[in-house]
Amino acid sequence: MQIKYGAEVVDKNGRLLGTVDHLMHNTLTGEVSKFVVNRKPPHRDLFFSPQDVLEVKNSKIKVNISRDELSKNR
Secondary structure, three states: OOOOOOOEEEOOOOOEEEEEEEEEEOOOOOOEEEEEEEOOOOOOOEEEOHHHEEEEEOOEEEEOOOHHHHHHOO
């Protein structure tokens, strides 16, 4: 799975959440352990792990949560 800086991140319904702004790597393996999704104000940035990813195609990442679910957890 290739999670890359600048990739668009969409929810499980295909709605845009933001773009990958920062990648955190496991120091032992070098694999991505978490990534930060930059969102436009007034929304907060989001933190996801590779386990939250449903699919990666080209420069688009689909995660396993909907935008509506994010609003409820705010």
